Amino acid sequence: MIKILHVEDDADIREIAQLSLELSGEFELVQCESGEKALEAVNSFTPDVLLLDMMMPGMTGRQTLELMRQIPALSETPAIFMTARAQHAEIEELRFAGAAHVISKPFDPVSLGSEIMEVLG
Amino acid sequence: MRKGRSLTSAGTSFAIGSIFSGVTYATLAQLLGGTGIVPVAGAIAVAGLAPLLLSARIFPARPSSVQFETAQRLVALDQHAMVNIVDKNNILTEVNQQFLDLTGYAREDVIGKPVAVLYDDNSKSLALDIRGHLARGETWQGETPLRHADGSMFYTQATIMPLYDEQGNWSGSISARTDVTHTNELVAQRDTAQTLHELRDDIWIVDARSEQLVYMNKAAKSRFGWRPEDIAGKFAKDIGEAAEGSMILEACRNLIEKGESFSSFEMTYLGLPFQISVKYLADRNRSGRFLVLLCDISEQVEQERRKSEFISTVSHELRSPLTAIKGSMGLLLSNAVGELPSKAHELLEIAHRNADRLVLIINDILDLEKISSGNMDFDSQAVDICALVRESNAANALIQNRFSLDVQTTGIGTPIILHTDPDRIIQVLNNFLSNACKFSKPSGRIEIAVADTDDHVRVSVKDEGAGIPIEDQQKVFARFADMANSDRSKKGGTGLGLSICKAIIDGLGGTIGFDTQEGIGTTFYFVLPKNAEETRAAPSGDGLAQVS
Numbered sequence: 001m002i003k004i005l006h007v008e009d010d011a012d013i014r015e016i017a018q019l020s021l022e023l024s025g026e027f028e029l030v031q032c033e034s035g036e037k038a039l040e041a042v043n044s045f046t047p048d049v050l051l052l053d054m055m056m057p058g059m060t061g062r063q064t065l066e067l068m069r070q071i072p073a074l075s076e077t078p079a080i081f082m083t084a085r086a087q088h089a090e091i092e093e094l095r096f097a098g099a100a101h102v103i104s105k106p107f108d109p110v111s112l113g114s115e116i117m118e119v120l121g
Numbered sequence: 122m123r124k125g126r127s128l129t130s131a132g133t134s135f136a137i138g139s140i141f142s143g144v145t146y147a148t149l150a151q152l153l154g155g156t157g158i159v160p161v162a163g164a165i166a167v168a169g170l171a172p173l174l175l176s177a178r179i180f181p182a183r184p185s186s187v188q189f190e191t192a193q194r195l196v197a198l199d200q201h202a203m204v205n206i207v208d209k210n211n212i213l214t215e216v217n218q219q220f221l222d223l224t225g226y227a228r229e230d231v232i233g234k235p236v237a238v239l240y241d242d243n244s245k246s247l248a249l250d251i252r253g254h255l256a257r258g259e260t261w262q263g264e265t266p267l268r269h270a271d272g273s274m275f276y277t278q279a280t281i282m283p284l285y286d287e288q289g290n291w292s293g294s295i296s297a298r299t300d301v302t303h304t305n306e307l308v309a310q311r312d313t314a315q316t317l318h319e320l321r322d323d324i325w326i327v328d329a330r331s332e333q334l335v336y337m338n339k340a341a342k343s344r345f346g347w348r349p350e351d352i353a354g355k356f357a358k359d360i361g362e363a364a365e366g367s368m369i370l371e372a373c374r375n376l377i378e379k380g381e382s383f384s385s386f387e388m389t390y391l392g393l394p395f396q397i398s399v400k401y402l403a404d405r406n407r408s409g410r411f412l413v414l415l416c417d418i419s420e421q422v423e424q425e426r427r428k429s430e431f432i433s434t435v436s437h438e439l440r441s442p443l444t445a446i447k448g449s450m451g452l453l454l455s456n457a458v459g460e461l462p463s464k465a466h467e468l469l470e471i472a473h474r475n476a477d478r479l480v481l482i483i484n485d486i487l488d489l490e491k492i493s494s495g496n497m498d499f500d501s502q503a504v505d506i507c508a509l510v511r512e513s514n515a516a517n518a519l520i521q522n523r524f525s526l527d528v529q530t531t532g533i534g535t536p537i538i539l540h541t542d543p544d545r546i547i548q549v550l551n552n553f554l555s556n557a558c559k560f561s562k563p564s565g566r567i568e569i570a571v572a573d574t575d576d577h578v579r580v581s582v583k584d585e586g587a588g589i590p591i592e593d594q595q596k597v598f599a600r601f602a603d604m605a606n607s608d609r610s611k612k613g614g615t616g617l618g619l620s621i622c623k624a625i626i627d628g629l630g631g632t633i634g635f636d637t638q639e640g641i642g643t644t645f646y647f648v649l650p651k652n653a654e655e656t657r658a659a660p661s662g663d664g665l666a667q668v669s
Binding site (some may be wrong): 010012013015016017019020023054084085087088092105106107108109110 | 476
């Protein structure tokens, strides 16, 4: 089972992602509604991949990743950003910030799992 | 400014004075020994002096001195003003030398002619207005444009007064006019200078040869904290050095070097965004001057930024609920949570398709905003255009199948590599293809062709639709194209797609166009250079079609 930490402030989108990923049976999912809560969650959960929403109240996805990178266990964990601002310049910026992949919103829930698998190789 | 003023309040004595003036006029002319040219200006003066003259009749003890003094006044006025008399039918009966000098006519050209020869067509209503005043016994005063014998116009300040015969009947009028053309020009020049001086925008005038500052308006001086006298002896380079304005001076010099007379550009100057306009004013007798207009556009730039931010925020905020809507429907349609009844599946497909349309609309609006602000970015790389055509064709397979369309491709067998932005090319191809699908007849044929020349690649998508009516062809690449005459307006879409395609292809250094024939079909195409660097998409208005 691949362990995913999904950080997303929109409850509906969290639910869709959960349905989509759990149905495949290949993922174990922990979801948080903010970067702050995600940083607490990683004390007891070490994900294989980070799935981070970019625009969130409080800490952004990028800020959340910066702080997670300071945790030795997460310094190399692949990070996938989900963003509604998926223009070329923003994608480049996120890649520069350490994103392994960027999924633009609205995303296809049917192919979400396979996109994540592709990143993990 | 014309003004009609009634002088009837002077009462009966004034009217009598008018009658008297006609009589006295001749007498005084004899008194002054006038021969051919009668000093008719005197008539006006006599009319104005009516009470005096009446008193002269009433008190005949000093007739000669009054008459002599009046006569001198007449000469003075005759020297000063152009005067003419017309009869009741507006026929010129007398004019003075000033009249002839100012109008350029010979006496025989005007005597016996209607006074209308002096008015141009635009002044006919003014002539009627004056006549109305005279008919009511009123004196008219105001400005009258008159036509010179050579056709040019000049302006006079006029006093036109009715004349009466001995029985007290209206017999015509007498006009005394002063040429105010030059005065008007001076006033206009003064007003212009005043306006320039008070203008919010900065104005510099610079001598083209010495580059010495000739003039700066109030706004320009205050920007440098200068007093009015401070520009004396200053050169344009002083501004350049003081405030990084050397680019402006360079633009001035470039005008002469390139033989141009005007240029305009935006730049940051003194920390503010400015629209700079530079004009070379040639002068035959001097070296010419540069007129530099600096318009502070901080407010517009800020408004644009806010608008841009608003559009961007709203568009992105719309994506979150759309993600939930599309995601839910996607999961349901994939039977991830169980099989749906076929009717429910069908309805959900409709909803899903329309959610897709909403996403496209939002993308279009975001793209449009990027085009407007000149921020459309490109990620160019070496790509095989044929692979992009195949990818786009595959992405549109669903809609092609739905309408049972026959899609043929030609020229995509051998890879054609060019340096371009693959995502943006796919966006253009998708637009061409989805349009072709929408406008094709069911079971119609669509041809996608790639043609490779030495320097360019041409990609075209041909449909067998209704074609674009001639009256709509110029609007095809305009934003929100309203093509009421074609069935294109019934096919949905934002009306932005093709304008975005044009901005993309322009930005990639290519050209876009179409060939169409009503009832036969339409071919949309773009041509890209194989080795061109993309040009940044400039902000544009409604991009007009480059129609082939």
